[in-house]
Amino acid sequence: MYLVTGATGSxxxxxxxxxxxxxxxxRVFVRLSSHFSELEDRxxxxxxxxxxxxxxxxxxxxxxxxxxxxxxxxxxxxxxxxANIDLIDQAVAQNVKHFVFISVLGADRGYQDSTTFxxxxxxxxxxxxxxxxxxxxxxxGFANNLIPLAERFRDTGIYFSIGEQQNRTSIVxxxxxxKIAIAxxxxxxxxxxxxxxxxxxILKREDISRIFARLFNQEPLIINxxxxxxxxxxxxxxxxxxxxxxxxxxxRTLLAHEFFCTTEEVSRLESTxxxxxxxxxxxxxxxxxx
Ligand SMILES: NC(=O)c1ccc[n+]([C@@H]2O[C@H](COP(=O)([O-])OP(=O)(O)OC[C@H]3O[C@@H](n4cnc5c(N)ncnc54)[C@H](OP(=O)(O)O)[C@@H]3O)[C@@H](O)[C@H]2O)c1
Numbered sequence: 001m002y003l004v005t006g007a008t009g010s011x012x013x014x015x016x017x018x019x020x021x022x023x024x025x026x027r028v029f030v031r032l033s034s035h036f037s038e039l040e041d042r043x044x045x046x047x048x049x050x051x052x053x054x055x056x057x058x059x060x061x062x063x064x065x066x067x068x069x070x071x072x073x074x075x076x077x078x079x080x081x082x083a084n085i086d087l088i089d090q091a092v093a094q095n096v097k098h099f100v101f102i103s104v105l106g107a108d109r110g111y112q113d114s115t116t117f118x119x120x121x122x123x124x125x126x127x128x129x130x131x132x133x134x135x136x137x138x139x140x141g142f143a144n145n146l147i148p149l150a151e152r153f154r155d156t157g158i159y160f161s162i163g164e165q166q167n168r169t170s171i172v173x174x175x176x177x178x179k180i181a182i183a184x185x186x187x188x189x190x191x192x193x194x195x196x197x198x199x200x201x202i203l204k205r206e207d208i209s210r211i212f213a214r215l216f217n218q219e220p221l222i223i224n225x226x227x228x229x230x231x232x233x234x235x236x237x238x239x240x241x242x243x244x245x246x247x248x249x250x251x252r253t254l255l256a257h258e259f260f261c262t263t264e265e266v267s268r269l270e271s272t273x274x275x276x277x278x279x280x281x282x283x284x285x286x287x288x289x290x
Contacts, residue, residue, distance in 0.1 A: 001025040002185075003064040005051060005087065006071030007044070008034040010144045011102065014178035015068055016044050022182070029060050029071075051083035061090040066185045068100040072116075074247060080119035088123070088130050098133045098185040102177075105140045105196055105259045113249035124194070135184035137177065139197040140259045143283040144174045150212055150288045159209040159220040163227040163255045167205055170198030170260040173278035180273050189272050197269060198261030200277045211281045215289055227255055 002019055006012040007028035019026045020042040027045040030036040040046050049056030051071055061067070069087055073079040084101065091099050107120040127134050153159055177197055184190040203211075209220040234252065238245030261269075266277055 076115035084123040114253040136194040153212040165206040
């Protein structure tokens with residue numbers, strides 16, 4: 001039996017759909033407030049709980065062989081850090097066969113402005129030291145994040161992007177990542193490994209507007225405020241709401257740095273998991289293309 005956390009999220013839903021297509025027994029950890037009927041219709045066992053409560057995590061792990069941790073949220077201390085530590089402790093107690101942790105590309109770069117990046121790295125270390133069989137996946141930005149931007153572009157022609165347009169990224173197909181997360185529990189070569197997970201193309205941010213232009217056959221109107229404008233606004237917000245200022249640290253980190261996989265890293269993924277990583281253009285064509 002698989003336990004999937006974050007099962008109503010953009011990645012988690014895809015993991016559960018795939019698991020149920022493969023007819024795998026799957027328990028999903030969901031909140032009462034979230035939309036989980038699709039998962040129930042697909043035959044997943046629903047566990048209602050809150051990842052901030054250790055007692056819920058203990059109950060959810062009962063009888064589980066595989067855990068895929070794919071949740072996230074605004075409270076990095078409670079969700080990205082503590083909930084994963086509690087899940088790992090329970091996995092050890094339950095003798096779980098394999099633990100897949102969705103981290104983030106760059107988790108090991110020591111970005112101090114982002115509580116999420118710091119939490120991911122600390123969880124990675126804890127998992128490695130736990131004695132469990134594990135796979136740590138460090139994805140770049142998910143392709144599904146671009147669906148609403150592509151739809152806005154289709155309706156208005158506007159492409160909005162903050163900061164340096166030469167910064168590189170390798171946006172990953174969220175569907176490919178879901179397949180990799182599941183396959184990690186079964187493929188020997190993925191055991192006790194860390195993988196950077198990105199799409200096949202290293203894209204500059206300006207390339208994304210060109211992809212939109214090709215998809216919808218219209219010239220982009222690019223609005224590109226500098227990062228300094230974001231910093232100024234953040235400083236202003238900090239005077240009124242220091243907590244919000246802090247939580248903007250992860251967004252600032254993502255805007256200021258490059259997150260891409262090398263061709264060697266993509267080849268390693270493709271050969272380990274025996275798949276061809278999908279390009280951003282192909283992903284968007286499937287979801288919003290004309
Ligand atoms: N998105 C990206 O570009 C990206 C890039 C690299 C790594 N990642 C990592 O990949 C993972 C999945 O990201 P995502 O974009 O798919 O996430 P997402 O769409 O934001 O989904 C977050 C999930 O966590 C659940 N959750 C939040 N608080 C919870 C709580 N207290 N108890 C139980 N469940 C809770 C949410 O449930 P509700 O439906 O109840 O809100 C939702 O299912 C995260 O670990 C994220 O850090 C994401």
